[in-house]
Amino acid sequence: MQINWFTVIAQLFNFILLVWLMKRFLYAPILAAIDEREKKIKAQLNDAKDQKAEAKKEQDEFSAKNADFDQHKKALMDAAIAETQTERQKLLDAARTDAETLRTKQARALEEMQASLQTDIAKKTQQAVFSITQKALVDLASVSLESQSVAVFIERLRHLKADEKQAFVDAFQADKKPVQIKSAFALSASQQTDVKAALTKLLGASADGAFTTDPALISGISLMANGYKLAWSVADYLTSLEKSISVPKSVAPKKESDTKKHAVN
Known part of the structure; x- marks a missing residue:
């Protein structure tokens, strides 16, 4: 190919x-x-x-x-x-x-409330007791009891302490006015004579006395000369007892107007 x-x-x-x-x-x-x-x-x-x-x-x-x-x-x-x-x-x-x-605070307030309530109850109870006692003594007071009170007062004047006696004598000598003699009932002539005799013996000289009545005394008698007072009565016992029980230490007792009062014990 x-x-x-x-x-x-x-x-x-x-x-x-x-x-x-x-x-x-x-x-x-x-x-x-x-x-x-x-x-x-x-x-x-x-x-x-x-x-x-x-x-x-x-x-x-x-x-x-x-x-x-x-x-x-x-x-x-x-x-x-x-x-x-x-x-x-x-x-x-x-x-x-x-x-x-x-x-x-509540506990303290409750305690204070309880204490205040107890104090009020005790105070009202004391006042009621003393009021009833005073009323009973007023109802029971009589001339015969008053006569016995005068006799007790005269007896206690004879046994005054020297300072108490001298204070009363000084008060009387400073004024020499009649001694104010008060009693719950009107004193008889013989009682007045006995009181004047005790007063003369106390002052050491004869002294005039003006006798008056004061139902508030409740079976007692008082002598006052120139603002100085000697007194004895059942009421004084009640007042002293009431003050010692019911008056707190923080509360001062009420003052009497320039009148010095001495209870004859």
Whole structure:
């Protein structure tokens, strides 16, 4: 078989031309497009990697900030709880102290109220007893009892203490007016004579006496010279007893108007 070199050369030229044309107009654009695509993909991958790194960085920063926030929040909560507990304890202590103070005040007020009530009851009881006793003595008083009272009074004048006797004598000497002699009942002539005799012996000199009656004496008799008084009666016993029982130490006894009174015991 004879080879047609012209045909071979023409086909080879056509093939080479086809390859060049394909490379020039087909492969080159495709390869360029592929390269461009690869570059874009690589750029996108790099961007994605950078974004991922940036996102990781931001996530780490957010996690750190979140951890700091949680720690700060926990510290604030602990401080708030501690402060609340302290304030709660203060309020409880203050409430306990106020309650104890109030309880003490109430107990003291109750004690004072009870003491005041007991004092009032005792005072009213004493007043009632002494009032009944005084009324009974007034009802029982008689001339015979009064006579005995005069005798007792004269006997006690004879046994006066020296200072009491001197005080009465000094009061009489300073004035020398008639001695005021009072009794619950009018004294008989003999009783008046006996009283004057006892008075003369007491003063060491004769003295005039003005006799008057005073039912308030209740079985008793009194002598008064220049404001100084010597007296003895059942009422005086009751008054002394009532004062010693019912009058508190802090309450001063009522003063009589410039009249010095001495009960003859």
